[in-house]
Amino acid sequence: MPVSPSPSPSAQAARQAVADQLRDIRTGAGMKAIVLADRAGWDRTKVSKLEHAVRAASADDIATWCRICGAEDQAADLIAKAREADSMYLEWRRAHRTGLRRLQAWRQPLFEQTELMRVYCCNVVPGLFQTPAYATALLHAVTEFQGTPNDVDAAVQARLDRSHVIYKAGHRFSVVIEEEVLRHRIGDADTMAGQLGHLLAVMSLPAVSLGVIPFAGPARQIWPVPTFDVFDDKRVHIELLSATVTITAPTEVGVYVKAHTRLAEMAVYGATARGLITTAIDALD
Structure with missing residues (x-):
């Protein structure tokens, strides 16, 4: 789902923070974006869109991302942050x-x-x-x-x-x-x-x-x-x-x-x- 620009710098920063953490999880696992997309069964542009906050990450997206990257322990917190980013401000x-x-x-x-x-x-x-x-x-x-x-x-x-x-x-x-x-x-x-x-x-x-x-x-x-x-x-x-x-x-x-x-x-x-x-x-x- 595309992300509409937020009138709040705080909310937009929160959305970007989620995207940055997703990228950090992937790079920390030593995994290329194309490999992650293939394993998740996604279009190959989806990873880039999620990492640049162009597209909002759903709870399923985050759970899949963390599972593939071996970071399942971070999923719950990141899902909460993603939900918060849309309603926090x-x-x-x-x-x-x-x-x-x-x-x-x-x-x-x-x-x-x-x-x-x-x-x-x-x-x-x-x-x-x-x-x-x-x-x-x-x-x-x-x-x-x-x-x-x-x-x-x-x-x-x-x-x-x-x-x-x-x-x-x-x-x-x-x-x-x-x-x-x-x-x-x-x-x-x-x-x-x-x-x-x-x-x-x-x-x-x-x-x-x-x-x-x-x-x-x-x-x-x-x-x-x-x-x-x-x-x-x-x-x-x-x-x-x-x-x-x-x-x-x-x-x-x-x-x-x-x-x-x-x-x-x-x-x-x-x-x-x-x-x-x-x-x-x-x-x-």
């Missing part, structure tokens, strides 16, 4: 072209199916922990910035429906936020006070581990990175200003699991974290 303006509610509702089944969710937020309170007033102020700002249809009330309700998962059995949440999240003013002072008070409440839930990385902590083990969510060590969502990026390749998911572990080690919990939150509430006055 979704511009917010496309995702929100009919408003914000659709994406909130679309992701709800993923949240319901996830047993362990790891979250890192560097800028705003995680969606699962947002109050109606905070979510309304935030989504109004998003709508105005993106110029998308205003369905904020419906989007907020969809976000609240999704957040009910934190109260359901069979789910665990390991959440790390930067202290600056407590200080960024979203909405008015009453909105922020209510939101910070809600954080104190959700911290007591048995399924929730909430850590705060303080301004005045020791030297960082890892630099601040964009907000990301890890779903059962199988899928990662990364939030950029212009788009959301989805990662499913096991080796790359592992990078974010490792990052979350490092960030969690830098955070404070329990009474110390509560102290940072109450100090932020006091500062609103």
Whole structure:
């Protein structure tokens, strides 16, 4: 299947990375392209098209390629990367072209199916922990910035429906936020006070581990990175200003699991974290 040019440099680079890895597997096996094509029963131009990302490699193509080159152990990871390349980069303006509610509702089944969710937020309170007033102020700002249809009330309700998962059995949440999240003013002072008070409440839930990385902590083990969510060590969502990026390749998911572990080690919990939150509430006055 021919590959249409991607509007995203990131997605196009991901496609090329798959093609490059296929070539590396072939050359590492000491196999000429014509030999690979013959053994696979392909047209002799197919190998070149796959290696130059002119043609998208299917799961069957990758499995056959790896089997012939004696690299079957790399097939699963490469198949995941190929699938990811086609869906990894979704511009917010496309995702929100009919408003914000659709994406909130679309992701709800993923949240319901996830047993362990790891979250890192560097800028705003995680969606699962947002109050109606905070979510309304935030989504109004998003709508105005993106110029998308205003369905904020419906989007907020969809976000609240999704957040009910934190109260359901069979789910665990390991959440790390930067202290600056407590200080960024979203909405008015009453909105922020209510939101910070809600954080104190959700911290007591048995399924929730909430850590705060303080301004005045020791030297960082890892630099601040964009907000990301890890779903059962199988899928990662990364939030950029212009788009959301989805990662499913096991080796790359592992990078974010490792990052979350490092960030969690830098955070404070329990009474110390509560102290940072109450100090932020006091500062609103």
